[in-house]
Amino acid sequence: MRNMxxxxxxxxxxxxxxxxxxxxxxxxxxxxxxxxVELNRWNCCGVVYGLASDSFAHYVGAFRDxxxxxxxxxxTGNEYLVALCSMCYQVLSSLNYRLSIDREALxxxxxxxxxxxxxxxxxxxxxxxKILADLVGFDKIKTKVKRDLSELxxxxxxxxxxxxxxxxxxxxxxxPTIMEKLIEAVGAExxxxxxxxxxxGSYNVVVNKxxxxxxxxxxxxxxxxxxxxxxxxxxxxxxxxxEQGLKLARDELGQSNIKILYFTELLALAIGLDDTIDKEALxxxxxxxxxxxxx
Amino acid sequence: MRLIISDELAKDVxxxxxxxxxxxxxxxxxxxxxxxxxxxxxxxxxxxxxIQIGDETALKANAIWLCASCFTCTIRCxxxxxxxxxxxxxxxxxxxxxxxxxxxxxxxxxHEYPQIALIAASRKYTG
Numbered sequence: 001m002r003n004m005x006x007x008x009x010x011x012x013x014x015x016x017x018x019x020x021x022x023x024x025x026x027x028x029x030x031x032x033x034x035x036x037v038e039l040n041r042w043n044c045c046g047v048v049y050g051l052a053s054d055s056f057a058h059y060v061g062a063f064r065d066x067x068x069x070x071x072x073x074x075x076t077g078n079e080y081l082v083a084l085c086s087m088c089y090q091v092l093s094s095l096n097y098r099l100s101i102d103r104e105a106l107x108x109x110x111x112x113x114x115x116x117x118x119x120x121x122x123x124x125x126x127x128x129x130k131i132l133a134d135l136v137g138f139d140k141i142k143t144k145v146k147r148d149l150s151e152l153x154x155x156x157x158x159x160x161x162x163x164x165x166x167x168x169x170x171x172x173x174x175x176p177t178i179m180e181k182l183i184e185a186v187g188a189e190x191x192x193x194x195x196x197x198x199x200x201g202s203y204n205v206v207v208n209k210x211x212x213x214x215x216x217x218x219x220x221x222x223x224x225x226x227x228x229x230x231x232x233x234x235x236x237x238x239x240x241x242x243e244q245g246l247k248l249a250r251d252e253l254g255q256s257n258i259k260i261l262y263f264t265e266l267l268a269l270a271i272g273l274d275d276t277i278d279k280e281a282l283x284x285x286x287x288x289x290x291x292x293x294x295x
Numbered sequence: 296m297r298l299i300i301s302d303e304l305a306k307d308v309x310x311x312x313x314x315x316x317x318x319x320x321x322x323x324x325x326x327x328x329x330x331x332x333x334x335x336x337x338x339x340x341x342x343x344x345x346i347q348i349g350d351e352t353a354l355k356a357n358a359i360w361l362c363a364s365c366f367t368c369t370i371r372c373x374x375x376x377x378x379x380x381x382x383x384x385x386x387x388x389x390x391x392x393x394x395x396x397x398x399x400x401x402x403x404x405x406h407e408y409p410q411i412a413l414i415a416a417s418r419k420y421t422g
Contacts, residue, residue, distance in 0.1 A: 202415065
């Protein structure tokens with residue numbers, strides 16, 4: 001693959017509490033010959049996709065983002081709009097999917113947005129992980145790895161939004177393997193466990209922390225027993241909830257040094273882009289990795 | 296309380312979600328895979344059954360608010376009922392009456408939560 005540009009949708013989290021996700025992704029992409037071009041004048045995607053078929057109000061934010069993407073594709077020369085946050089990915093791709101099969105919805109939203117150009121439905125919403133797997137290829141990622149990560153036991157945590165529902169899933173909804181392949185590509189050991197595609201409790205954290213605590217116990221419990229070093233995630237809310245849950249369930253789960261990382265931080269660690277990784281996680285994992293000799 | 300079997304609730308759910316709850320034959324697979332049933336008063340398949348017979352207890356079940364649309368039931372239902380959409384329809388029946396699940400002004404320690412959680416909660420719990 002030659003160098004390419006991809007239009008990129010950050011969303012609110014990556015500009016605030018999830019900055020290491022954005023930083024590491026942009027740096028890793030650059031190493032792999034991809035320039036992530038931030039979407040101009042993007043707005044909130046809406047976070048949760050409206051599931052009512054009789055209402056369109058919930059789609060307006062995401063719809064405007066798709067129009068913005070359409071206005072900017074001449075800068076990249078392709079129709080991709082890449083998301084990192086898996087909630088942004090789900091909202092944008094679910095809407096895009098509905099518009100592709102529901103002409104009436106497309107017409108209604110275009111009429112509603114009468115001060116904007118019509119959206120033609122041609123944008124292709126994709127997640128960065130899928131770009132890495134399909135456009136870059138894990139073989140290319142292997143060639144960029146500068147460190148020996150073989151001592152690291154890493155568990156992939158998919159959560160919900162990348163693998164469900166089927167229409168927008170980037171991998172098998174029941175048995176995804178894309179993150180395991182990524183972990184293998186950087187030379188670490190992927191850990192298998194039962195709850196990698198189960199919900200973290202999502203926005204329940206705002207009203208009912210018990211849900212988050214119980215979910216975390218179930219998801220991370222087996223990993224702590226196996227002395228897993230880190231969990232890689234695709235979603236800022238999953239990361240927030242698992243970290244909250246670790247604090248809430250400290251008594252039940254016992255002492256653990258398990259770290260929750262974005263998958264892009266693991267890549268950055270393997271490639272040696274240390275300044276893009278969360279400092280605490282970096283310090284914790286660095287003791288187990290070795291520099292490779294290029295001889 | 297006397298329960299009169301009615302299809303009014305099922306019709307409301309259908310109008311909002313496009314989902315036909317009468318397709319459900321109560322296999323329970325949705326409840327078997329639901330990650331938050333430990334907190335629920337009624338299980339997802341029980342909620343569906345209530346809609347089938349017109350029992351408005353479905354609208355009082357905490358299950359409909361605990362459901363965070365993870366779509367596990369949706370992908371597993373052998374009858375193709377999109378339960379995430381059914382749950383959303385039940386929430387909307389309440390929210391569209393102007394009855395919010397939470398009062399956003401009363402949420403404490405807002406700075407502790409990421410925007411992503413607050414916006415999602417405001418979208419799911421308020422109309």
